[in-house]
Each structure stands twice: as C-alpha cells, then as structure tokens.
Amino acid sequence: MAVYRIGSQDIEYTLRRSLRARKASLSVTPKSFELLVPEAATDEQISAVLDRRRAWIIETVQHMAERARAQTRVYQFVTGAKIPYRGRMTRLTIEPFDGSLVEVSFRNGFQIRKPADLSPESSDTIIESALRLWLKRRVRDDARAFIDRHGERHGLKPRSVQIKDQKHLWGSCGKDRRINLNWHLVFAPVPVLEYAVVHEMCHLKYRNHEPRFWDLVGRVLPDWEARKQWLDNNENFLGWETLKVS
Structure with missing residues (x-):
C-alpha cells in the first residue's frame, strides 16, 4: 500500500x-x-x-x-444473531448434536448444528469458520452458474474462477484469463453478485473501463447501472465485524 x-x-x-x-x-x-x-x-x-x-x-x-x-457487528454466534446474506439480514439458529464437525445449511435462515461437546471458549471461532467456508462455496457456485449463463453466448469464458478474501477489490481478471472474486459479494443481492461476475468477464475482452467495455457490460446486463449503484452504496453491508464480549 x-x-x-x-x-x-x-x-x-x-x-x-x-x-x-x-x-x-x-x-x-x-x-x-x-x-x-x-x-x-x-x-x-x-x-x-x-x-x-x-x-x-x-x-x-x-x-x-x-x-x-455502520458495518454489522456480531458479538456471539448464537441463536437469534443475524448476519447479512443475499442483501438481507438473516437469522442464525444454533443447535447442538452428536456429530464431530459443525454443519451449516440454509432454510429460511441459517441452520447451524454444532458438536454438543464443543467448549464455549472455542464455539464462536469454530462456528464462524464453518459459516465463512459455507458462504465462500456458495458464492463460488453462484459465480460458476453466471459464467455458464453468459459466457458461451458472449464469448467470455474464463479459464477458472477463484474466490478470495480480497481487501481492496470486489474482483479482478488476470491476463491468464482467471477471474478472482471477493467472497463478501455473497452478502449482496443475487443480481449484484451477477453484475460483479459479468464485470470481470467483460475484462476478458477489454482490460480497461473504456466505453467499449461498458457497452459490452450493457449488452450482457442492460440494467447494470442499478446493480453497480447498489454495490457502490452498500459496502458496509457486505460482511460483519466480530466483537468479543468482555
């Protein structure tokens, strides 16, 4: 920096x-x-x-x-806590069970099962880690679906897509035709995530933000400006800050 x-x-x-x-x-x-x-x-x-x-x-x-x-703050990963997901604040339900690993699923909210013998001291850290992994996998699967939807039709097929914890970018497109995406995009509405994926796909053809680049984005997503505006206005919503209870 x-x-x-x-x-x-x-x-x-x-x-x-x-x-x-x-x-x-x-x-x-x-x-x-x-x-x-x-x-x-x-x-x-x-x-x-x-x-x-x-x-x-x-x-x-x-x-x-x-x-x-204004960013979302989470003090403990317990039933009733909320985190952003797909543009909405979403409730967590935590239940103990006899398994050995934390299990995460989604059904009108996050359903998280944790080992009954998990110590209170390590519970938050382990649940948060499992939740982050689940979210990264979800944004990866969504990104691949968008690439399949738009790539062939517009001649914009990347070599691969990788989900990263990028501090200063929503995404990037390398000269090797590999696309990187910030996993925090999973907190945005699905159309906003789609815009971010399409944005990087269009960089496969135009490296800079020249008029031809935006013309291509518009051919793929005619309403891209509204999606971009949401992203520009809501960075604070895309993630959470974990605070320890003293």
Missing part, C-alpha cells in the same frame, strides 16, 4: 501502474481508494495528481469511515 499524507493523517491507497493507461485516474475500492497511473509516471507526477484531488480524497476517506462504523 502507498501512503498519502494530509496534515498529520496518513491515508493508505492502492497504486497501480498500467502500460495501457494514458492518464491518471482515481477510483473507490471497498475499503480504500485506488490510483491508476501510466507505467512511466514519476513520483512527482503522482504527488501532483493526489494534491489536485485532495478534497475528493478527504471526502472519500471520511465516507468510507462512516460506512465502516
């Missing part, structure tokens, strides 16, 4: 250099902002861009901090 200092505050941001970029551009990522610059950009040119956009950076960082404070 690069650092931009405003007064006494150090603000981290992602700096990306690109051979294709003709000029510098700033964009917001889930928990930071990103500066894309031409490959040959000097430190002085980068500093000049940041200084010109100082007011935007301050406003953006404040906005992201407000959203972080």
Whole structure:
C-alpha cells in the first residue's frame, strides 16, 4: 500500500501502474481508494495528481469511515444473531448434536448444528469458520452458474474462477484469463453478485473501463447501472465485524 499524507493523517491507497493507461485516474475500492497511473509516471507526477484531488480524497476517506462504523457487528454466534446474506439480514439458529464437525445449511435462515461437546471458549471461532467456508462455496457456485449463463453466448469464458478474501477489490481478471472474486459479494443481492461476475468477464475482452467495455457490460446486463449503484452504496453491508464480549 502507498501512503498519502494530509496534515498529520496518513491515508493508505492502492497504486497501480498500467502500460495501457494514458492518464491518471482515481477510483473507490471497498475499503480504500485506488490510483491508476501510466507505467512511466514519476513520483512527482503522482504527488501532483493526489494534491489536485485532495478534497475528493478527504471526502472519500471520511465516507468510507462512516460506512465502516455502520458495518454489522456480531458479538456471539448464537441463536437469534443475524448476519447479512443475499442483501438481507438473516437469522442464525444454533443447535447442538452428536456429530464431530459443525454443519451449516440454509432454510429460511441459517441452520447451524454444532458438536454438543464443543467448549464455549472455542464455539464462536469454530462456528464462524464453518459459516465463512459455507458462504465462500456458495458464492463460488453462484459465480460458476453466471459464467455458464453468459459466457458461451458472449464469448467470455474464463479459464477458472477463484474466490478470495480480497481487501481492496470486489474482483479482478488476470491476463491468464482467471477471474478472482471477493467472497463478501455473497452478502449482496443475487443480481449484484451477477453484475460483479459479468464485470470481470467483460475484462476478458477489454482490460480497461473504456466505453467499449461498458457497452459490452450493457449488452450482457442492460440494467447494470442499478446493480453497480447498489454495490457502490452498500459496502458496509457486505460482511460483519466480530466483537468479543468482555
């Protein structure tokens, strides 16, 4: 991460250099902002861009901090606790059983069975781990379904799709035609997840966010702007923060 200092505050941001970029551009990522610059950009040119956009950076960082404070907080993984899932707050039901591993299923809410002999000290950590694994598998399966739905018809078939815990991106598309997706997209409504998948699929053909790229996104998903707007407005909803009870 690069650092931009405003007064006494150090603000981290992602700096990306690109051979294709003709000029510098700033964009917001889930928990930071990103500066894309031409490959040959000097430190002085980068500093000049940041200084010109100082007011935007301050406003953006404040906005992201407000959203972080609004994020869902989970104190214990017990019956009645809620987490976001597919755009809605969803209730957990925890039941002990005779098995040796935590089991997660979904039926009008999360049904979680935990080993009856699981110690209270380790219960939350083990349940949370099992729940995260279940959610990652679900977003992977959904992503593959969207690729099957749109890929062949539009000539946008990636080599593979991987689900990752990305801190600053919703997704990425490598030159090797492999798509990476942030597993937190499982918390968004299904159409929003579909938009994120299609977005990365379209990068298989156009690497930058040029007009031709957005034209292609629109041919695949005519209402992509509304889906993108939901994602831009609801980063704080896409996940949870685990807090320990003192």
